[in-house]
Amino acid sequence: MERLSAGERQLLATAILWGLARAARRPLPVMIDTPLGRLDSDHRRHFVKRYLPSASHQVLVLSTDEEIDSVLLSKLRRHIGRTYLLDHDDKSGSTTITQGYFGEELIHAG
Numbered sequence: 046m047e048r049l050s051a052g053e054r055q056l057l058a059t060a061i062l063w064g065l066a067r068a069a070r071r072p073l074p075v076m077i078d079t080p081l082g083r084l085d086s087d088h089r090r091h092f093v094k095r096y097l098p099s100a101s102h103q104v105l106v107l108s109t110d111e112e113i114d115s116v117l118l119s120k121l122r123r124h125i126g127r128t129y130l131l132d133h134d135d136k137s138g139s140t141t142i143t144q145g146y147f148g149e150e151l152i153h154a155g
Contacts, residue, residue: 052083056092063100074103081112093117098124107131110147118146 049057059080066073077100081089093113097104098121106113113121128146133139 050083052085052088055080055083056088059092059096063096066101072102074105075101076105076107078107079109079112080106081108081117089117090120093120097121113146115149118149 046054059077066075080097081092084092089112097106128144130143130145130147132141132143134141
């Protein structure tokens with residue numbers, strides 16, 4: 046384990062959780078916070094193409110605009126039900142929620 050990079054450890058943990066969810070044989074929602082931050086471009090592409098569309102019936106991804114760029118977003122587009130931008134204001138301590146992905150309007154599935 047200690048020889049694995051941070052990204053490889055993250056992928057291993059994701060694989061273990063995915064395996065446990067599949068073994069449960071129940072549809073469980075999945076929430077992932079900044080899943081691509083530690084991954085190189087090849088692992089990002091595979092994660093977006095192979096894991097996210099099939100992780101569960103309901104997947105909530107919290108990402109930065111640099112994690113899921115327009116290329117990766119185009120690969121996910123047909124799997125996306127809704128997108129929101131959470132914009133936190135440190136001064137007021139509040140968060141504004143708007144529809145869209147970092148200003149990009151998406152045609153939502155379903």
